[in-house]
Amino acid sequence: KAGVTQTPRYLIKTRGQQVTLSCSPISGHRSVSWYQQTPGQGLQFLFEYFSETQRNKGNFPGRFSGRQFSNSRSEMNVSTLELGDSALYLCASSTGQGASANYGYTFGSGTRLTVV
Amino acid sequence: GEDVEQSLFLSVREGDSSVINCTYTDSSSTYLYWYKQEPGAGLQLLTYIFSNMDMKQDQRLTVLLNKKDKHLSLRIADTQTGDSAIYFCAESIWSASKIIFGSGTRLSIRP
16 A cells, blocks of 8 residues: 655745645545644644545645645645745645544655745 | 643663653543654654553553543653654544644664
8 A cells, every 4th residue: 555645855945936745645545634844843733634625724824725636635835935934844644534533644754845 | 722742852771661751731632642753754653542541552662641631651662773763742633633743752762
């Protein structure tokens, strides 16, 4: 069973640009969650999508957005990049329903975004 | 509110037991988790415990849950150099459909 795949692994962007990150969940998983990981703030929840609908959202500005496609693949977009957006962006998938949804996420290896 | 706290660093001698502690605030937590993150990698689920359990053992790992004090611990027996990593405690809240993570404890192993 293939794991959670995130692309690209590394990205360097300039302030003011926008970026799109991709996440392909484990086959059969319908929930995709996104987290930002930085040394100072730790793991911060961005949002969660289930069946193409945003089900939950963290405390991030509107520059951070996401979507989920019918095949459960998800993308997140950051517009007008700032230096502080440099981070490891992690995607995690789960079944999203029932008690098994709470048996933890399966994480991808992340996309390391550097804004210069 | 939702908050998970853990100490930032732990250093143990190879072969000793490691105990990583965590406290959480939300009494409606349904599952509590321990994740491991090695350098350059994502998070790997090590083990989880349902909130109505007190203890769970899985090979070298023992999880203890004190629900009254909202305290969770992870004990790693016979710690090896391969156990060097950051360990995250996390709680899930059913109604919120999200998992809240602690700041992570960096475990280093001394020879």
